[in-house]
Amino acid sequence: PPAAACARGPALASRAPLTAKDSLPRELLATLCERCAPADNPCGQAVTRALQEASRRQNPALQEASWSLEHAGPALGAACQELVRQAVGPAAVTGPEVEPQLLALAEALAPTCVKTGQLPAPLLNAAAVQQGSRAPQLATLHTGRAVETRPIEPDQPTGAGDAFRAFDRDELSGVKLPMAGTGSDGALRLGYAPALKYAVSFQVRATGPGSLRAHVRAPDGVGHPGPEGTGFFVDPTVCRFQGTGRWEICKPAAPLLDVDAVSVLPERPGVELKELEIIGAR
Template structure:
């Protein structure tokens, strides 16, 4: 019995030891890129500590070149590289490292994109920034470009498409510097960009939009009107009819609807021309539907919009045409705002494509 038990134990040990050898092969050696990424943080730290040391720069350069996707901790050294390159005279190699790091670090950890976001937020809080230098960071943001341009759209582009001139000269200059980069990368919403061009507060934006395409257009009839009762008479293609509008705010929705608003459901794809016949001066604002919360918020429809002034009319009693520099896209409403006590709005003719 004892001999049988000993034989069984020896057989079990030999059998399972062989299985363990099969099930636990030696780990594969790490690839060169994996090794470079693991040591990249230390190499970059060495370059930051000794910005004038050619050997430290060479090591960091080699490790960075061999690491296609730098780890987050290495990307976090971007601000240190940036600060050191600016403080140390004759240290352009550090800026070269930062440039490559930015072009490879992913969104959320990209040092150049983060720099743009912080600078734009600071600018909105009143802190000065060098807009031409800021453009360098945006041009080199690589995978972080969508993130950076989203902040530029939210903080600068959308306000430039609102009727009130809320941007300072410094903010307009910064938008003019950064907008070409975002537009070229396809990271600006076209409808908001067009609305900002129509608003006209930042002339540099005009060159970013292609010329108005020649195409067929038709008179756009609204699906409904809100505000002053009988407002549909001003959009019925009958010049003899009309409605009297008061300039005094008449409700909580005045900021969007004005005295009278013509609503398009769904939004008009393209609004290309406007003309008005009225007695008394006023303005037409075009509410452009936006995404991602850009611009103003409509609590009733739970949508967002920008509403540039699309037309200013004197109200001579004759037809007055309003030329749009570019078509307005995704227009969900046209709202009328009298400038004086009252005006009689005979007809609004909007042309475009549904």
């Protein structure tokens, strides 16, 4: 249809709320959305508008946004990319809290993007882990099969010369964790090459508090740029440990996929990492 016809979409939407008895304008809108090019697609535009509203702490109509996404036709891919860029990506990184309105919208829209293969599973699961109870629906969308897991030692530990002591099965030895610099990967970076396909739980024994973050590959432009142009990654916090000297177990809300590294960050000086087990699969 001509762009002028596509431009009438918002007017049709306002004349045909989802609850209206007269469904003719809504049917016309659905037809337009299924045929209009992505650049002019009223449903795609409605999804983008909803995401922008949510990021400004406004409350977009979730049902309307879901309907628009389901009927976005040729604009579905672009709409899901917007969801990734504006909501799921920011929800998967450790940092400032994502607006609750944006999380609610992500929970409403993600199922359609998952169903159509437009939302990368590693990113979705990273967001589910980072947000936990703030966006519990995200963890329910993981559809992967069960895999056999075991403790897997990292291939490339960096940051402390005696990092191997955290994996020597000797609870008397350990690694003194230096405080990480601003913007750094962490006091200790435990790299995997090739990446871990799955990481399902973390067992820590430490003398002092800290956290673990997973580095999960992300689409271009989402999350943080990797070192030396190695693409982008998100870094959900996968474990917070108290450091009682006893084993502490962290089981994230969803399995982490495509994990390039796990970083260990102490909360104060003098923390010693006695043992760490990363349970997963290659």
